[in-house]
Amino acid sequence: MDNIAGQKSGLSIATNLSVIALVLIWLIPTIGLAVSSFRERAQISETGWWRAPFSVEQAYRISPDPEGAYQDGDQWVLEGNLFDSSEDASGQGTVSGFGITSRAPGAAEPGMIYARYEVQVIEPDGEQDDTNIEIAYAEGEEPVFPDVDEDGNTVVQDIPPIFDRSLQVMQNGDFVYRDADEIDRGPSVYITAAQPPEFTLDNYDQILTSDGMDRAFINTLTVSIPATVIPIVVAAFAAYALAWMDFGARGFLIAMVVGLLVVPLQIALVPLLTLHQEIGIGQSFLGVWLAHTAFGMPLAIYLLRNYMIGLPRDIIESAKVDGATDFQVFTKIVLPLSFPALASFAIFQFLWTWNDLLVAKVFLPSNADSWVMTVKIADDLLGSRGGDWGILAAAAFVSIAVPLFVFFAMQKYLVRGLLAGSVK
Amino acid sequence: MSPVVQGIITIILGVGGCAAYFYASNLVLDKVIFPPRNDDHGRNINRANIVRPWLFVAPAIFFLGLYLVYPVVGSFFRSLYNRSGNTFIGLGNYTQMFSEEGFRVALFNNILWVIFVPASATFLGLLVAQLTDRLKWGNIAKSLIFMPMAISFVGASLIWKFVYANNPDIGIINAVRDFFGLNPIDVLQIPFWNNFFIMFILVWIQTGFAMVILSAALRGIPEETIEAAIIDGANPFQIFFKIKIPQIAPTIVVVWTTITILVLKVFDIVYAMTGGNFDTEILPSYMMDYMFRDDGRATAVAFVIMIIVTPVMVWNIVQARREMR
Numbered sequence: 057m058d059n060i061a062g063q064k065s066g067l068s069i070a071t072n073l074s075v076i077a078l079v080l081i082w083l084i085p086t087i088g089l090a091v092s093s094f095r096e097r098a099q100i101s102e103t104g105w106w107r108a109p110f111s112v113e114q115a116y117r118i119s120p121d122p123e124g125a126y127q128d129g130d131q132w133v134l135e136g137n138l139f140d141s142s143e144d145a146s147g148q149g150t151v152s153g154f155g156i157t158s159r160a161p162g163a164a165e166p167g168m169i170y171a172r173y174e175v176q177v178i179e180p181d182g183e184q185d186d187t188n189i190e191i192a193y194a195e196g197e198e199p200v201f202p203d204v205d206e207d208g209n210t211v212v213q214d215i216p217p218i219f220d221r222s223l224q225v226m227q228n229g230d231f232v233y234r235d236a237d238e239i240d241r242g243p244s245v246y247i248t249a250a251q252p253p254e255f256t257l258d259n260y261d262q263i264l265t266s267d268g269m270d271r272a273f274i275n276t277l278t279v280s281i282p283a284t285v286i287p288i289v290v291a292a293f294a295a296y297a298l299a300w301m302d303f304g305a306r307g308f309l310i311a312m313v314v315g316l317l318v319v320p321l322q323i324a325l326v327p328l329l330t331l332h333q334e335i336g337i338g339q340s341f342l343g344v345w346l347a348h349t350a351f352g353m354p355l356a357i358y359l360l361r362n363y364m365i366g367l368p369r370d371i372i373e374s375a376k377v378d379g380a381t382d383f384q385v386f387t388k389i390v391l392p393l394s395f396p397a398l399a400s401f402a403i404f405q406f407l408w409t410w411n412d413l414l415v416a417k418v419f420l421p422s423n424a425d426s427w428v429m430t431v432k433i434a435d436d437l438l439g440s441r442g443g444d445w446g447i448l449a450a451a452a453f454v455s456i457a458v459p460l461f462v463f464f465a466m467q468k469y470l471v472r473g474l475l476a477g478s479v480k
Numbered sequence: 481m482s483p484v485v486q487g488i489i490t491i492i493l494g495v496g497g498c499a500a501y502f503y504a505s506n507l508v509l510d511k512v513i514f515p516p517r518n519d520d521h522g523r524n525i526n527r528a529n530i531v532r533p534w535l536f537v538a539p540a541i542f543f544l545g546l547y548l549v550y551p552v553v554g555s556f557f558r559s560l561y562n563r564s565g566n567t568f569i570g571l572g573n574y575t576q577m578f579s580e581e582g583f584r585v586a587l588f589n590n591i592l593w594v595i596f597v598p599a600s601a602t603f604l605g606l607l608v609a610q611l612t613d614r615l616k617w618g619n620i621a622k623s624l625i626f627m628p629m630a631i632s633f634v635g636a637s638l639i640w641k642f643v644y645a646n647n648p649d650i651g652i653i654n655a656v657r658d659f660f661g662l663n664p665i666d667v668l669q670i671p672f673w674n675n676f677f678i679m680f681i682l683v684w685i686q687t688g689f690a691m692v693i694l695s696a697a698l699r700g701i702p703e704e705t706i707e708a709a710i711i712d713g714a715n716p717f718q719i720f721f722k723i724k725i726p727q728i729a730p731t732i733v734v735v736w737t738t739i740t741i742l743v744l745k746v747f748d749i750v751y752a753m754t755g756g757n758f759d760t761e762i763l764p765s766y767m768m769d770y771m772f773r774d775d776g777r778a779t780a781v782a783f784v785i786m787i788i789v790t791p792v793m794v795w796n797i798v799q800a801r802r803e804m805r
Contacts, residue, residue, distance in 0.1 A: 297537045322767050
């Protein structure tokens with residue numbers, strides 16, 4: 057149908073472009089999360105994830121080891137490489153600026169000399185005072201002192217300034233530090249370095265080892281596997297009866313199942329929690345399994361019955377003529393043939409129980425040992441680690457990894473189930 | 481006992497128990513109660529076949545009855561009692577609730593949700609279904625737009641928290657604003673419009689669902705009708721709006737109502753995004769505020785949701801009965 061009348065090529069380009077735009081809008085948020093979860097945490101707060109492939113400008117305070125300082129005339133000198141002296145800043149970084157105060161960590165460009173002098177100034181009220189002034193100048197030149205300092209005081213030019221300290225840092229991190237006094241402790245120097253993009257598994261390591269996400273992961277698995285398997289067994293028998301056995305209440309039961317498909321879960325919470333507490337189940341995994349089994353039941357029966365009733369009548373009737381009982385027909389013929397429908401429902405129920413927050417919040421105990429991942433994220437991490445985006449991203453990604461895998465691996469069955477499951 | 485071991489035992493006991501129940505009950509029925517022997521041979525087989533369907537449906541009826549039918553009644557009765565549950569106060573919870581600002585805000589927001597989310601998701605789903613219909617890479621595009629369906633509401637909320645973040649180095653919206661020299665803005669705190677930012681998360685999730693169903697419906701349209709329209713000189717837009725849409729209208733209604741029902745259940749997104757602050761509360765999240773604190777009020781909210789759902793439920797049942805004939 058592509059090249060017949062009624063199709064215009066201009067329209068086709070527009071179609072392609074709009075689908076690309078829509079797909080991008082749909083994909084970008086998830087990509088952002090995935091990228092962020094692998095980034096180094098300091099980098100996350102410095103630049104957006106969309107700039108993750110590029111280097112990040114970060115400021116470091118480094119205190120090089122004073123070992124090896126020597127005297128040169130009336131100054132003491134310390135030389136070395138800043139990247140070697142700091143674990144934080146190590147790596148393949150390139151210095152983009154340096155300084156000797158935390159106020160201006162990148163005041164001077166690499167290769168320049170940045171020095172502090174003590175100068176005399178005249179304050180606006182006429183008083184003379186001494187103050188420190190920092191000056192950057194190129195190697196081989198003499199420092200030029202400004203007429204006015206930062207605070208607006210006039211610098212007295214004819215009194216020679218007293219040298220305090222100076223620092224020179226090269227792009228590769230080599231530095232020369234000079235001080236008027238003896239260097240007995242590591243001086244504080246600052247650099248801004250363009251750190252290459254850093255991707256790490258640290259965020260995952262942290263949430264899985266120290267933040268308890270591993271426990272939550274296992275809890276989620278523990279909730280969702282039995283809550284997926286058991287309803288299938290129960291519903292399959294009922295679906296067979298509603299599809300292939302003739303009895304008076306059949307029509308009524310089918311109508312009931314269809315009606316119960318839309319009953320909001322909220323209505324069940326209070327009475328059932330009360331009931332669970334009265335009969336001694338309380339808030340426990342057993343309670344969650346029972347609740348999930350029941351809440352998945354209408355969809356399970358509906359899906360399976362719709363599928364089973366479409367199976368060829370001949371097969372079932374000839375089996376019965378040959379003397380098979382309903383139980384045999386069900387286990388030997390209908391169940392194996394219904395595999396696609398069983399798979400569809402299993403995927404639905406698995407995704408639903410894995411992703412559920414409401415049932416877990418109500419029917420599981422509210423202590424950290426029983427938290428499933430959704431509860432862990434919503435009630436714990438979003439509160440206590442609210443600003444720690446790397447941790448949040450990794451936690452979210454751990455929780456959505458399994459459903460995404462199931463989704464992409466078994467999309468065919470999911471689509472089939474959706475098509476059969478929407479009430480026509 | 482660790483929950484994992486408990487879980488494994490549950491699977492074995494649950495599945496084994498179910499299998500044993502069905503097998504044993506059938507066996508007992510055939511061999512013990514109504515054995516096809518002697519003069520009662522024929523009659524006993526018939527009797528057994530009358531009872532057998534009930535053996536098959538009994539466990540399902542137990543679950544449906546106890547966990548879904550009973551609570552509707554139970555919730556209603558509970559909602560007539562006060563917080564501690566020992567004093568009958570009639571419709572007191574309801575009158576009290578309707579007089580409160582918080583509930584009215586939640587109800588109003590929920591009406592917004594029920595209008596905006598199904599409408600947008602169905603519209604976008606239809607749009608994608610139609611646009612990808614003849615594309616070579618249509619299936620990949622559909623698969624990617626369908627993907628959020630697999631993500632939990634909490635996970636989706638977190639994903640969008642990144643997008644909406646106030647910090648222009650985290651949130652892409654504020655990064656764009658920053659690029660144009662505008663001040664960062666917390667979209668979740670803009671009165672009224674914050675609701676739409678939260679709603680969009682559910683639209684993002686549900687568009688895939690609408691797309692899958694509507695795409696199948698579009699494929700099911702008989703080719704002859706479209707060919708005839710083309711021969712008559714219809715342009716692509718006329719074909720879409722005058723030929724295709726009327727033919728898939730029933731499916732659109734199904735998608736629309738399914739998403740509407742879902743909207744009335746989802747409390748996770750509001751809970752994770754704002755916790756109901758900044759006037760973003762909706763009925764399901766409003767109910768969770770009272771869960772564990774005031775069961776009377778919580779069940780009253782649940783029953784209001786139930787009443788809103790009832791027309792859809794009746795309509796579903798009527799449709800299903802019509803189909804069965």
